[in-house]
Amino acid sequence: MFAATALALLVVMALALARAFLGPTLYDRILAVNNFGTKTVLLLAVMDFLSGRPDFLDIAIVYALINFISVIGVLRFFEYAQQKTVEQGE
Numbered sequence: 001m002f003a004a005t006a007l008a009l010l011v012v013m014a015l016a017l018a019r020a021f022l023g024p025t026l027y028d029r030i031l032a033v034n035n036f037g038t039k040t041v042l043l044l045a046v047m048d049f050l051s052g053r054p055d056f057l058d059i060a061i062v063y064a065l066i067n068f069i070s071v072i073g074v075l076r077f078f079e080y081a082q083q084k085t086v087e088q089g090e
Contacts, residue, residue, distance in 0.1 A: 002050050009043045030074060037067030 013036055020032035041064045048056035 002046055006043060006046045006050065009039050009046065013039045013043070026078060030071060030078075034067065034071045037063070037071070041067070 016032050016036040016039060020029050020036065023029040023032055041060045044056050044060035044063065048054060048060070
């Protein structure tokens with residue numbers, strides 16, 4: 001059962017990567033990368049259960065924090081860059 005869950009997560013991660021490369025806007029791509037990171041955390045948790053090693057759960061928590069902070073940072077960067085271009089155009 002958990003092997004099927006891991007396989008389903010891998011399929012969803014592949015679809016998220018396809019959306020990240022083909023997304024029509026920047027925000028669609030950022031959302032897809034965030035989705036990929038979330039599914040990676042879930043995959044690490046399933047791998048933790050399958051292998052019986054609790055180390056993977058610690059790695060998953062750290063990865064979730066890094067994913068969250070990096071998405072917020074990228075969104076702030078592009079928000080600042082967009083505001084700067086609007087100010088220069090006026």
